[in-house]
Structure formats: structure tokens, C-alpha cells
Amino acid sequence: MADTSTPNGTPGSWALEARGLGKRYFRGWALRDCSFRIPAGRICGLVGPNGAGKSTLLGLATRQVEPTTGELRIFGVPVDDPAVMPRFAFLGQEKPLFKRFTVADTLRMGAELNPGWDAAAAERIVRSGNVPLHARIGTLSGGQRTRVAFALAFGKRPDLLLLDEPMSDLDPLARDEMSTLLMAEAVERGTTVVMSSHMLTELEDMCDYLLVVAEGRIRMAGDADALVPAHTLVTGVTRDGSLPPELDRHTVVETRVQGRQFHAMIRPKGPLPTDWETAEPSLEEVLLAHLRSPDAPSLYPQGARVDAEGTQAA
Amino acid sequence: MSTSTLTETPAGLRPRRRLLRGLPWLVVRQHRTALACILGLTVLGALWIVYQRHELVQLLDAAGWPEKEVRHAVDDTRGYGYTTALLGGLPLLLALFIGAPLIAGDRENGTVQLVTTQSVTRRQWLIAKLGLAYTLALVSGLVLSAVFTWWWEPHRSFFLSQWIEGPVFDNTGPVLPAMLLFMTAAGITIGTLVRRVLPAMVVTFLFTVMAGFVWDEFRVLLGSTRMFTYPLDTELPARFAESYEVDRWVGNANGELFGWGTCAEATEKAQNACMKEHGIINSVIEYIDYDQMAAMQWTAAGILLAGTAILTAFVLWRVSRRPL
Numbered sequence: 001m002a003d004t005s006t007p008n009g010t011p012g013s014w015a016l017e018a019r020g021l022g023k024r025y026f027r028g029w030a031l032r033d034c035s036f037r038i039p040a041g042r043i044c045g046l047v048g049p050n051g052a053g054k055s056t057l058l059g060l061a062t063r064q065v066e067p068t069t070g071e072l073r074i075f076g077v078p079v080d081d082p083a084v085m086p087r088f089a090f091l092g093q094e095k096p097l098f099k100r101f102t103v104a105d106t107l108r109m110g111a112e113l114n115p116g117w118d119a120a121a122a123e124r125i126v127r128s129g130n131v132p133l134h135a136r137i138g139t140l141s142g143g144q145r146t147r148v149a150f151a152l153a154f155g156k157r158p159d160l161l162l163l164d165e166p167m168s169d170l171d172p173l174a175r176d177e178m179s180t181l182l183m184a185e186a187v188e189r190g191t192t193v194v195m196s197s198h199m200l201t202e203l204e205d206m207c208d209y210l211l212v213v214a215e216g217r218i219r220m221a222g223d224a225d226a227l228v229p230a231h232t233l234v235t236g237v238t239r240d241g242s243l244p245p246e247l248d249r250h251t252v253v254e255t256r257v258q259g260r261q262f263h264a265m266i267r268p269k270g271p272l273p274t275d276w277e278t279a280e281p282s283l284e285e286v287l288l289a290h291l292r293s294p295d296a297p298s299l300y301p302q303g304a305r306v307d308a309e310g311t312q313a314a
Numbered sequence: 315m316s317t318s319t320l321t322e323t324p325a326g327l328r329p330r331r332r333l334l335r336g337l338p339w340l341v342v343r344q345h346r347t348a349l350a351c352i353l354g355l356t357v358l359g360a361l362w363i364v365y366q367r368h369e370l371v372q373l374l375d376a377a378g379w380p381e382k383e384v385r386h387a388v389d390d391t392r393g394y395g396y397t398t399a400l401l402g403g404l405p406l407l408l409a410l411f412i413g414a415p416l417i418a419g420d421r422e423n424g425t426v427q428l429v430t431t432q433s434v435t436r437r438q439w440l441i442a443k444l445g446l447a448y449t450l451a452l453v454s455g456l457v458l459s460a461v462f463t464w465w466w467e468p469h470r471s472f473f474l475s476q477w478i479e480g481p482v483f484d485n486t487g488p489v490l491p492a493m494l495l496f497m498t499a500a501g502i503t504i505g506t507l508v509r510r511v512l513p514a515m516v517v518t519f520l521f522t523v524m525a526g527f528v529w530d531e532f533r534v535l536l537g538s539t540r541m542f543t544y545p546l547d548t549e550l551p552a553r554f555a556e557s558y559e560v561d562r563w564v565g566n567a568n569g570e571l572f573g574w575g576t577c578a579e580a581t582e583k584a585q586n587a588c589m590k591e592h593g594i595i596n597s598v599i600e601y602i603d604y605d606q607m608a609a610m611q612w613t614a615a616g617i618l619l620a621g622t623a624i625l626t627a628f629v630l631w632r633v634s635r636r637p638l
Contacts, residue, residue, distance in 0.1 A: 062431050082435050090431040096424030098344060105343060112336045113432035156432070 015040040015160050015192035016061060020070035023056050029216050030056040034070070036221040036300070038194060038209060040159070043186060045207035045224070046196035049291055053216045054196040055093070058164045061194070062090040074160055086115055089158035093165045095149040099138035103131055103148055110155045122155030125181065143174030150178065154185050161186065163195035167202065179206060200284045212287060214294040221300050224283060230267050230299065231286050236276040238262050246273055253296040254289040265289040267299065337434060337442035348411055349450060355407075356454040359400045360461045366393045367465040370472070389474040401458060401485040405497035406522045408454070412447050413501015414514040417633070421509045437634050444502065444626060451498040455491030462486055470556075477607050478558040483533060487608065488615035496618040497522060499625040506629050534560060536610040537602035546597050556604035563600075566593035 014037045021034040031053040038044050048054050059065035060072055063079055077084040097106055103126060111117040126133065129147040137145060146166070153161060166182075167175040183206060186193050194211070197203055203210070210227055212220040220227060231253065236244060243255055243262055251267040265281060272278060281289070290296060334342055342349065370388060377384040388394050417440075420426045430436045463486040466473060475481045484493060501518045508514040539560050544550065546564065563571040570592075577588035588594075602610075 062427075063436075064427060064430070085431075085433040085435065088431075090427075092424070092427055094424045094427075096428045098425055098428075099423070101343070109340055109343075110432065112339050113429070113434050115433055 013040050014038065014073070015042070015075060016044075016194060017073045017076075018070065019072075021057075021060065021067055021072055022069035023053075023060060023065060024068045031060070031213075032216045034218050036211060036218050038192065038211065038221075040075070040192050041190050042192055042209040043183075043207045044192070044194045044209040044211055045203035046194055046211050046213065047200070047203060047287055047291070048196075048213035048219075052213045054213055055164055056216075057213065058090070058092075058162050058194070058196060061160075061162055062088065086156070087158060088160040088162055089153035089156045090162045091149055091153050091164065091166050093168060095146055095166075097137045097145060097149060097152075099136070101137050102134050103137065103140075104133045106137060106148055106152060107133075107155065110152045114156045116157045118155050118157045121157070121185075122151040125151040125154060125185070128181075129177070142169055143171070143177070146170060146174065146178055147181070150181060150185075154189075157189070158191060161191050161193045161195075163193065165196055165198065168198065175202075182206075200287055203287075204283045210287075212290055214291055217294075217298070218300075219290050219294065219296070219298050227299065228281065228283050228286055231265055231281050231289075232268050232272070233279040233281045233285070234264050234266060234272060234276045235279075236262055236273070244273075251297050251299075253286075254293045337438060338445070340429070341442045341446045345412070345416075345446060349446075352408065352412065352450055352454055355400065355404075356457055359397070360457050362393065362400075363397055363458070363461040363465050366391075366397065367461075367469075369393070370465070370469055374469070374472075384472075386472050387474050388469070388472045397462070398481045398485070401462065401490065402481065404454065404458070404490075405493050406519070408447075408451055408494050409497040409501035409518050409522050410515050412450060413498040414505045414518040415511045416443055416447055416502050416505055417629070418505035418509055418511045418514040421505075422511050437630070440630060440633050444629070447498050447502060448495060448622075451494040452491055455494040459486060459488070459490035462490070476558055477556065477604060478533060478537075478602065478610075480530060480533070483607070483611065483614075484529075487611040489611050489618070492615035492618035492622070495622045496625075497525075499622040499629075500525070503625045503629055506632060533610075533614070534558075534602070536613050537606045539600045539602055541598060541600055543596045543598045546595055550597075550599065554599070554601065557599075557601040558604075559599050559601050561600040563598040564589075564594045565596040565598045567595055568593070571598060 017037040018034045022032045023030045024032075034057070046054050046057065056065060060067055061074065061079060063085070066080075072079045074084050074087055077087065098109075101109070107119070107122050107126070110122060111119055123133075126148060129144060131140065131144045131147055137148065140148065146169075163182075167178055170178060179202070182193070185191065195203075195207070204224075208224050210220060210222065210224050211218065238244065238257055238260055241257070241260075243257065243264070247255070247264060247266065250269050250272075253265040253267065255262060255264040265286070366388075370386075373386065374380075374384055377386075417426075420429070426436075426439075429439050466482060466486055470477065470482075473482065477483060483489060500521060501514075504518045504521060505511070505514040508517055537558075542550075542554065543565060562574045564574060564576060565571045572592055572594060576592065577585050577594065579585040579588055
């Protein structure tokens with residue numbers, strides 16, 4: 001099992017690897033030309049506005065959606081191979097469970113349908129939330145139901161855990177409880193986690209890897225720690241009300257002109273003029289800037305990108 | 315069971331019944347209410363028919379049948395009404411409460427996603443689901459058909475319904491199991507296409523009613539009719555007592571046929587004149603003989619089973635091709 005955080009290029013060390021992945025519905029492309037990889041053992045945040053393609057991407061990874069183009073591998077196994085099924089677990093937005101099943105029935109389902117079922121772990125998660133085993137799922141609160149869904153996901157002993165807005169319908173207390181549970185279980189087992197979320201602060205706390213999607217394309221992929229330092233917030237004086245030409249030497253993510261001043265988020269490619277004020281942005285600011293400007297150039301630090309031939313791009 | 319790794323598991327969680335494992339366990343657990351209802355209905359129906367038969371046999375024994383002629387109509391008894399209502403309603407029940415929600419229910423509640431993100435593929439899950447529904451239809455159909463045939467066949471002269479009519483033809487021999495399978499498959503297919511439980515049930519209900527009408531017209535077409543000609547003023551020979559009369563004509567010596575009402579005139583005089591004019595001397599019946607029943611039933615069952623196979627193949631193809 002690959003639990004290294006600095007992959008050495010062997011297929012199994014990438015938890016998720018996409019090459020030219022695309023999905024077209026009747027309305028058009030939901031996801032297009034996606035090539036990226038996520039190293040094993042990381043907690044990866046999947047960020048993007050509504051309709052950006054996050055759910056489609058997770059649907060592709062969980063075999064719920066078939067790709068139109070390209071391929072996706074989980075630990076080197078193509079997702080269309082049924083052998084991939086025991087390796088991942090999925091927790092969707094709705095967290096569907098059989099409402100008439102008891103908690104015990106639900107856990108038994110996990111045991112019946114998964115070869116590597118860890119009954120003790122699943123039960124521990126349920127018990128630590130004081131969820132009665134003989135209660136019907138339909139009678140549980142939202143937080144308790146999420147806990148059972150988590151137990152089902154972790155009982156499967158996945159190498160990759162895919163979460164689609166897992167906390168969106170929880171109250172702050174339950175959300176905090178679930179985040180703690182998720183982190184504890186993931187760290188203990190070295191599970192790779194890919195979670196989509198709207199809560200940028202939540203991502204900042206939990207994730208050490210980021211995948212930013214907008215308008216069906218990957219905007220950024222890479223270490224959360226490397227993404228932020230790559231950006232600089234600059235403030236300077238406009239020339240005749242327009243942006244100075246020096247700005248064009250750098251990769252510009254977003255600009256705003258305010259009176260005689262301009263503000264810009266850039267990825268510097270060299271020394272900046274001394275009369276510009278610079279500041280380091282927060283992760284939230286970087287993400288927001290990228291989400292607001294879907295046309296900005298993509299960023300792939302540390303070889304998170306794979307081109308169509310599979311060789312690592314610089 | 316007492317290894318150290320399992321000691322943490324409390325007895326309450328340990329599966330006690332190991333009869334069913336994996337997906338079969340899941341589908342039985344999920345549909346256990348519907349399953350129990352249909353199986354309960356089947357058992358009660360079968361016991362009811364056995365009781366009816368027992369009553370009939372006692373009555374006939376007391377009356378000295380078959381040595382003596384007995385006038386008795388099973389159709390007039392309340393028990394027969396209940397039996398035909400159950401057997402006639404069973405295809406609708408299976409289509410509506412087993413077939414239609416089978417796929418549509420999981421689709422609506424999102425539990426397709428739950429099951430197919432465990433370590434089972436969509437196709438495995440679908441096969442388990444279809445297996446449950448078809449086993450139920452088959453078991454129910456075989457049991458009820460067997461007991462009903464056992465009641466009807468030796469005592470058919472006491473049933474007013476003719477063998478070709480729905481209450482007998484559809485509920486005996488291989489037709490009932492095949493009909494239940496087909497209707498279940500139809501419900502499943504509609505549920506797969508409609509993807510919502512309530513609309514699927516409505517469409518299935520309408521389909522079942524329409525299919526019933528079509529089937530009533532279709533049944534006669536399964537047999538090949540024969541003609542029998544006999545003199546106008548004589549009775550139809552007794553050997554045709556069990557034949558189903560499709561149509562009746564009058565004919566002349568040249569074999570020309572005229573409609574039964576051709577010479578239905580107001581007065582006997584006009585009638586005789588008409589008959590003389592056309593040279594009508596014979597009655598002609600077009601009939602299907604009772605000895606064709608078995609062949610017709612197997613043909614019907616074959617058609618229904620072929621329909622079931624086509625619908626099943628369609629559902630499998632659609633579900634594995636398109637995500638639910």
C-alpha cells in the first residue's frame with residue numbers, strides 16, 4: 001500500500017490519476033480535458049462553484065458516471081475495472097441509507113457486501129456517537145445518520161475516501177464532531193481523502209492538497225502549502241486609469257481598479273517594481289480569486305499534472 | 315465465532331441466520347414486507363383452494379357423483395369468487411408492488427448509489443434484485459396454479475367458466491406462473507424507465523389494465539379453429555360439450571355459409587321462405603376443441619416467457635449502459 005506523501009512515480013502511489021478525462025451530458029461538457037493526480041495519503045480538497053463539475057468528477061471516480069473521454073485510475077486500477085470497488089468508499093451529499101433498516105442492519109449490509117469489512121471499526125464509530133444499534137435509520141437525526149454513513153464508509157477500509165459535501169447539512173456541532181472523526185480515522189489508517197466542499201475555512205483546516213475546478217476544467221492542483229506562496233497580492237498606481245504594462249510579465253489571476261489604484265493577484269515571474277505594495281494572500285483569497293476568474297491560467301505545482309501521454313509536465 | 319477478533323462484536327450484531335449472504339440477504343431484507351405479503355397471500359390462497367376442493371369433493375361424494383348426475387355450479391359459491399379475485403388480481407399486485415418499485419424505489423431514494431459504491435457492481439445488484447422478484451413470481455405462480463388446476467381439472471364440468479375463459483385458462487397450467495413473471499418484468503421495466511415510484515405504479519396499473527384487455531382478445535387466437543357441420547334440426551353432438559364455440563353459421567348443401575341471423579325474419583313463414591331461397595339445411599360451428607387447451611396454454615406461456623426475457627434483457631442493457 002502506498003502511504004508515501006512524496007510519490008516516486010510508481011502507479012500505486014497516486015491515489016487518483018486522471019488523463020484527458022471528460023464527461024459530456026446533453027447540455028454540454030460537465031468536465032473537460034481533466035488531467036491531474038493526487039498523491040496517496042493526502043487530504044485533498046475539491047473546490048469549485050456550484051455546477052463546476054465537482055460532483056461529476058466524484059461520480060466518475062465512484063463508477064456512478066461513465067466518462068465520455070479519457071481515463072481515471074484509483075491506485076493505478078482503472079475505475080471501469082470492478083477490482084477497484086473495494087479500494088474506495090463514497091459518501092454522497094444525500095448520504096442515502098435504507099430508512100427502514102436498523103443501524104445494525106446497515107452495518108450488516110456493509111459486512112455482507114464488502115470483502116475487507118472491519119466490523120470493529122464501524123461499530124466503534126457508531127457507538128462513540130451514542131447511536132443506538134437497534135434504532136431505525138429513519139428515526140435518527142441528521143448528525144447520527146451521517147455518523148452511520150461514515151461508519152459504513154470507514155468499515156469498508158478504503159484506501160481512498162471520496163466525500164461530496166459531507167458536512168453541508170449538519171449543524172456546527174455535528175460538523176465539528178464529524179471533521180474530528182474524519183481526520184482521526186483518516187490519519188490512523190493513512191487513508192487518502194478527497195472531499196468537495198463549499199466551506200473554504202473548513203478546507204483550510206483539514207486539507208493539505210487542493211484541486212480547484214471551475215467551468216468543468218481544473219484550475220489548480222497541488223499542495224495547499226505550495227499554492228499560497230506562489231501568489232502575491234500587489235497594490236500600485238494605475239497609469240491613466242489602466243493597468244501598468246509591467247503587470248503583463250507576471251501571471252495575473254485577478255485585477256481590480258479602484259480610483260487611481262489597482263489591486264491584483266499575481267504569480268510573480270521575477271522581481272516586482274519597488275513602488276508596488278505586496279502582501280501574501282490567505283488561502284481563501286487565492287481560491288476566491290481563482291474561482292472569480294475562470295479564465296486565469298491554471299496552476300500545477302509539483303507535477304500534479306499529467307499530460308495525455310502520461311509523462312510529467314513541468 | 316469465539317476468536318479474539320470477534321469478541322468485541324456483541325451478540326446482537328452477529329448475524330444469527332446465515333441462510334442468506336451478500337446481495338441476496340440485502341434484497342430480501344430490503345423487500346421483506348412485500349415478500350411476506352405476497353408469500354402470505356400465496357399460502358392463504360393455496361390453503362383456501364385446497365379447502366374449496368375438499369368441500370366440493372365431499373358434496374359430490376354425498377351426491378354419488380360420478381355415477382349419478384349432479385347439478386352444481388362452483389362459480390356460484392362465494393369461495394370461488396374470492397379465489398378468482400385473488401388469482402386474477404395477483405399479476406396486478408406483483409406488477410404494482412414488486413415490479414414497479416423494484417428499481418424505481420432505489421433510484422428515488424438514492425440507495426442505488428449506496429449499494430453500488432459498496433464492493434458490488436451495478437449488474438450484480440440488478441441480477442440479485444431481478445432474481446428476487448422473479449423467484450417470488452415463479453413460486454407464487456407455480457403453487458397457486460398447481461392447486462387451482464388440481465381443483466378445476468377433475469371437476470371442470472361443475473365450473474360455469476369455460477376452459478378458454480380467463481378465470482380458468484389464465485390460472486391453470488403454465489399460464490399463471492408465466493403471466494406473473496411477465497407482469498413483474500413489465501412493472502420492473504416501467505419502473506426503470508420512469509424512475510419514480512408513484513408515477514411508475516400509475517403507468518404500471520394502466521399497462522396492466524390494457525394488457526388484460528389485449529390478452530382477452532388474444533387468447534382465442536392461440537388455438538386453430540375447426541369447423542363442424544350438422545343438420546339444422548338436430549342437436550350438436552355431446553362430444554362438443556367442452557368445445558369453445560368461436561362462431562356459428564348456417565349453410566346450404568354446396569357448403570356456402572351464411573350468417574347465423576340471415577333468416578331471422580319476423581314470421582315463421584318469411585323465415586322458411588328465406589331458408590328455402592338460400593337452400594339452408596345445415597348448422598355449422600367454428601370451434602376450438604378442449605384437447606387444444608394444453609397446446610394453447612404452453613404457447614401462451616412461451617409468448618409470455620419470451621416477453622419476460624426481452625424485457626429483462628432490455629432492463630439489464632439499459633441499467634448497465636446508463637447510470638441510474
